[in-house]
Amino acid sequence: MPQQDPAERRVVVTGPPRRTRRTSGYYRPRTEIDEQTTLGHTYVRSLMRTQLRAALTVFAVLVLLVGPLPLLFAAMPDARRLEWAVLGFGLYAPLVLLARWYVRRAERNERDLVRLVEDR
Amino acid sequence: MNSTFAVPAVALVVVATVLVGAFGLRISRTTSDFYVASRTVGPRLNAAAISGEYLSAASFLGIAGLVLVQGPDMLWYPVGYTAGYLVLLLFVAAPLRRSGAYTLPDFAEARLASQAVRRLAGAFVVGVGWLYLLPQLQGAGLTLTVLTGAPDSLGGLIVAVVVVATVAAGGMRSITFVQAFQYWLKLTALLVPALFLILAWQADGAPRHVFEEPPAFRDQRAVRVDTTLDLLLDRPLTVTVTGTVDGHRHEEAALSLPAGTHRIEQGTRLGFTPGTPVPTAERGSNGGMSTSLAAGREERPLYATYGLILATFLGTMGLPHVVVRFYTSPHGVAARRTTVAVLALIGAFYLLPPVYGALGRIYAPELALTGDAYAAVLLLPDRMIGGLGGDLLGALVAGGAFAAFLSTASGLTMAVAGVLTQDVLPTRGVRHFRLGTGLAMAVPLAASLLVGGLPVADAVGLAFAVSASSFCPLLVLGIWWRRLTPPGAAAGMLVGGGSAFVAVAATMAGLPVTGGLHALLAWPALWSVPLGFLTMILVSLATPGRVPAGTASILARFHLPEELRAAEVKA
Numbered sequence: 001m002p003q004q005d006p007a008e009r010r011v012v013v014t015g016p017p018r019r020t021r022r023t024s025g026y027y028r029p030r031t032e033i034d035e036q037t038t039l040g041h042t043y044v045r046s047l048m049r050t051q052l053r054a055a056l057t058v059f060a061v062l063v064l065l066v067g068p069l070p071l072l073f074a075a076m077p078d079a080r081r082l083e084w085a086v087l088g089f090g091l092y093a094p095l096v097l098l099a100r101w102y103v104r105r106a107e108r109n110e111r112d113l114v115r116l117v118e119d120r
Numbered sequence: 121m122n123s124t125f126a127v128p129a130v131a132l133v134v135v136a137t138v139l140v141g142a143f144g145l146r147i148s149r150t151t152s153d154f155y156v157a158s159r160t161v162g163p164r165l166n167a168a169a170i171s172g173e174y175l176s177a178a179s180f181l182g183i184a185g186l187v188l189v190q191g192p193d194m195l196w197y198p199v200g201y202t203a204g205y206l207v208l209l210l211f212v213a214a215p216l217r218r219s220g221a222y223t224l225p226d227f228a229e230a231r232l233a234s235q236a237v238r239r240l241a242g243a244f245v246v247g248v249g250w251l252y253l254l255p256q257l258q259g260a261g262l263t264l265t266v267l268t269g270a271p272d273s274l275g276g277l278i279v280a281v282v283v284v285a286t287v288a289a290g291g292m293r294s295i296t297f298v299q300a301f302q303y304w305l306k307l308t309a310l311l312v313p314a315l316f317l318i319l320a321w322q323a324d325g326a327p328r329h330v331f332e333e334p335p336a337f338r339d340q341r342a343v344r345v346d347t348t349l350d351l352l353l354d355r356p357l358t359v360t361v362t363g364t365v366d367g368h369r370h371e372e373a374a375l376s377l378p379a380g381t382h383r384i385e386q387g388t389r390l391g392f393t394p395g396t397p398v399p400t401a402e403r404g405s406n407g408g409m410s411t412s413l414a415a416g417r418e419e420r421p422l423y424a425t426y427g428l429i430l431a432t433f434l435g436t437m438g439l440p441h442v443v444v445r446f447y448t449s450p451h452g453v454a455a456r457r458t459t460v461a462v463l464a465l466i467g468a469f470y471l472l473p474p475v476y477g478a479l480g481r482i483y484a485p486e487l488a489l490t491g492d493a494y495a496a497v498l499l500l501p502d503r504m505i506g507g508l509g510g511d512l513l514g515a516l517v518a519g520g521a522f523a524a525f526l527s528t529a530s531g532l533t534m535a536v537a538g539v540l541t542q543d544v545l546p547t548r549g550v551r552h553f554r555l556g557t558g559l560a561m562a563v564p565l566a567a568s569l570l571v572g573g574l575p576v577a578d579a580v581g582l583a584f585a586v587s588a589s590s591f592c593p594l595l596v597l598g599i600w601w602r603r604l605t606p607p608g609a610a611a612g613m614l615v616g617g618g619s620a621f622v623a624v625a626a627t628m629a630g631l632p633v634t635g636g637l638h639a640l641l642a643w644p645a646l647w648s649v650p651l652g653f654l655t656m657i658l659v660s661l662a663t664p665g666r667v668p669a670g671t672a673s674i675l676a677r678f679h680l681p682e683e684l685r686a687a688e689v690k691a
Binding site for chain 1: 191192193195196199202203205206207209210211214422425426429453456457459460463464467468470471474478600672675676679680681683684
């Protein structure tokens with residue numbers, strides 16, 4: 001930095017927040033989550049449980065879809081065409097559909113929690 | 121191969137990369153721009169960038185070559201590369217973004233509040249990153265050699281210089297544009313020639329013996345054997361030989377080789393008649409893109425297929441260049457949607473390499489013998505179409521291949537340089553990031569010049585196996601399990617990742633083990649991933665007093681949607 005007149009230096013000007021938070025007589029759940037109360041813990045735990053359930057469900061479908069394939073191909077060594085078709089072209093669309101299904105579920109779980117917390 | 125058009129095509133890709141990178145440089149201003157593009161990359165651009173980064177040389181050239189040599193079993197590679205993103209989406213995408221960390225070591229430190237675990241994770245990131253960079257540089261060298269006959273190391277050197285220049289200049293911001301551009305370039309470079317090749321195949325009467333096992337020569341074909349190899353025959357073979365077979369010298373002699381193993385010396389020319397099945401070749405590591413030390417149908421039982429599936433499905437989430445990309449999304453929901461878009465983009469791309477592999481089995485089956493199978497994608501346009509059209513399409517493919525080397529190498533360099541700058545070099549800041557970039561590329565470049573011949577498929581497999589057995593347990597347990605402790609995480613990463621590393625390194629060093637043990641060592645994921653998880657869980661349970669104090673609030677931050685965290689962010 002070249003020499004500068006100290007009077008010209010930038011200063012940070014702060015003021016009171018424009019929108020003060022609503023002060024209400026009761027604790028809102030949102031602050032409970034922030035402050036790590038027992039109730040907040042319950043919210044987080046229940047969200048984690050539903051999200052994990054959604055993830056494990058889709059993962060189980062993936063395992064059931066893909067897991068038996070090597071066995072199947074090994075059992076039918078003459079079904080080369082089937083192996084080419086399934087591995088080369090058939091699996092990608094189901095993977096994308098599974099992903100979309102999961103994202104819908106995960107976002108719905110989050111929306112449900114937000115609604116629960118905001119409009120009690 | 122005619123290099124009249126291929127060399128300008130490669131040069132054009134390199135110049136375009138530098139220009140797009142320079143465009144990013146103009147808008148890359150802050151440290152945050154450098155590391156995570158200021159976290160403002162929307163799902164579409166980010167998805168194209170992630171896909172561009174992910175589709176490496178192994179995807180662009182390697183898969184078609186592997187399929188050509190070893191048949192449709194090798195299609196598990198692209199399926200695994202894609203499904204890895206689904207697993208990543210299910211278990212880590214949104215929480216990883218919400219963790220608010222820059223890199224994997226940052227994640228480890230934020231979750232476990234331990235400097236030791238952070239350093240260990242950093243060491244693994246650098247190790248995996250370097251391992252994955254090595255084949256990119258070698259692949260570039262091999263491609264340039266096939267195209268122009270230039271010395272092996274030149275291609276790697278070009279890639280290294282361009283990557284260091286773009287990464288060091290513009291950081292993540294400019295890399296994002298470069299990689300999004302390179303995804304579309306790579307897709308075009310495979311799609312357009314593939315359409316013409318399919319037309320040529322149709323015009324040829326659409327021969328279908330591609331599905332036969334093994335592939336057969338369809339016309340008179342002479343093959344020059346560049347490196348000494350052992351030919352495995354399961355039935356007698358009649359072949360015209362000029363050169364040395366089984367220690368005897370022959371000149372234009374028609375030989376009838378009985379079933380069994382035959383040694384073909386370097387420089388021998390073999391002439392095959394139409395309809396002859398392509399014999400299986402066994403060779404040591406020759407540095408080709410599509411040879412694998414764990415190859416051979418007998419040595420690749422069901423176990424190896426499942427090992428490959430597990431390594432790719434679970435290893436993707438831990439690859440350093442993949443993970444660092446998630447921090448560039450603006451929020452967790454965007455990170456999820458980005459991942460779905462990535463799945464669609466790479467799924468679309470992976471429809472193409474099998475086409476090349478299948479056509480290669482019909483039109484260039486001898487590549488399986490000469491050890492140039494990786495060149496199938498580069499050579500097919502010339503072989504099937506020929507003339508000016510074939511040359512132009514070949515040039516397009518060559519340019520795409522270089523885009524593949526450049527994009528993956530820049531992503532890896534970015535990730536490794538980030539770790540080096542933050543954890544190894546003394547102070548942070550953009551200048552040291554540039555120093556870190558040079559360092560991140562110097563080591564693998566030196567290794568590729570010194571060591572040479574590490575088969576690409578093996579190096580990539582090693583990176584996936586190590587990542588699946590070290591980072592996958594760390595990420596999954598770190599995000600979903602409250603009782604993870606720093607000693608548990610460190611022990612799990614060391615035992616799981618370390619054993620996977622030792623196992624594959626032993627295979628590559630050529631330890632003389634055979635049969636079941638060989639498969640166990642060459643495809644370690646099936647035992648090393650459970651080992652990593654188990655160690656992490658057991659050691660964590662044994663040290664319950666070491667659960668970090670802030671675990672509950674950290675997990676709340678990982679999982680709560682951003683709108684519920686507004687107050688926390690402001691504070």
